Amino acid sequence: MKDCSVGTELPPLTIEATPTFVVSTALATRDFQDVHHDRDAAVQRGSKDIFLNILTDTGLVQRFVTDWAGPEAFVRSIKIRLGVPCYAYDTLTFTGRVTERDGDDVVVSVSGVDSLGEHVVGTVAITLGGE
C-alpha cells in the first residue's frame, strides 16, 4: 500500500510549457480565447506571450495527484487559485504533500511554480482506490 500519511511528499512533476503545449491544451479544453493560441493578440492585450489556461491547470493538478495516487484513485474535488501567469517557453514544476488523511480519504496540497513565481496553488481531495 502506498504511503499516504500526512506529510508524505509527492514526486515532483515538471512540465515544459512549450508553445505547442500551451496551444494544444487550450484547444483540448475547448478554450478558444485568443490569448492562449495567438501570440500577437496576447501581446496586444498586455501579455508577454500566450499563456496556459485555467482548465489546463485543473487538468495538470489532477494528473500530478493521480500519477502518484494510482489510476483508481477517485478524484473528489480540485480547488485551485491562480498566481502569476505561465507563459510559453516557461517551465512549470509541481510539488505536493499529503495534508489530511481519514481512512481512504486523502487531501493533497499542490503548488505549481514557474520562473515568475507561484503560478497555481490548491488542494485535491481523493479517495484511494484498489491497487
Place this chain on the structure above:
Amino acid sequence: MSIQEAAERIAARGESAPRAARDAVNQAMVNNWVEAIGDRNPVYVDEEFAAASVHKGLVAPPAMAQVWTMGGLHWTRASDDPLGAMMEVLDEAGFTSVVATNSEQNYFRYLRHGERVAATAKLESVVGPKRTALGEGWFVTTKTTWYVGDEAVADMVFRVLKFRPPSAGPAKTAAPVLRPVISKDTEFFWTGLREGELRIQRWGETLRHPPGPMPPDGDFDAKPDYVFACGRGTVYSYVVHHHPKVPGKDLPFVVALVELEEGVRVMGELLDTDPETVRIGLPVEVAFVKIDEELTLPAWRVAR
C-alpha cells in the same frame, strides 16, 4: 444603477437555463485531452484495464467536467448567462480586463461515454472595488452545476477579477461631480492638482489649509505663497458615506480628513478601500482624480 445594485439584480435571477454540451462524452475528446495534458491514466483510454478497475468501464477524466460545456470557437453567451451580464456591467464602468483567479470543482461521480451534460450558472457574489497588483477591480464569483438529466454530477465555484488596467486612465464617472467654487485665494491649489501637485498655502512660517484670504494672525499686509506637500499622511478622521446618493459616486464611499506630514489636514475621498478596514492613523498617500481638463480632485489611497 451602481455596480452593486446591478450585481444584486443579476444574482436575484438565480440559475440560468441549462445549456447542453455540444457533444456527449466521447473517446475522441478524451483522447485529445489526455494527450495534451500528458495524463496516462489507463481508466480513460484502456478499455480492458478500465473494465477490470473500480470504474467497471471507461470513464472521462473528472477535470474535463467544464470542457464538455465550453462554448467553442464561434460562440456567444446565452442571454441569461449571469457571468456575461456582470461582465457587461463592469465593462461599461471601465473595468475592461479579465483574469480567472479561482476554480473549485467538486466531482460527484465520473462521467461515462454517451452521457450528455448540461450546465446551469448563477451569480454568487461581486466584491469590490479592490486594489490589486493588476489594477483596481471587482471579484466576480459564479457557481456552475453540471447535470446528467436531473442528477448533479459536478459543480464549480469560479472567480474572475475584472479590472481596469492602470494604463486605461481615470475612472469614468457616471454623472457630473459636484464642482468646487474656485476663487482667487484658492486658484493655486486647484491649478496644482491639475499638474499633479498638492500645494499648501504658507503665510511666513505658518502653513494653512484650507487656503484663505487672511493669515492666521490677521496681518492685512501679509502675502501668502505655497509649499509642495510630499503627499504622505495619516487618517485623522473619516466618515463612511452611505446616503444620500452623490452624483458620480458609487455608495458607500469613504471621506477622510488626512493629517499631512507637513502638519495640516486635507479632506478627500479614500479610494479603493473597504470601509471596514479604515482606521484612525492609517497611512495614506495623495491621489489625483482627473474629472476633466478643468478639474482634478485631491483624494487618498492607502499607502503601500
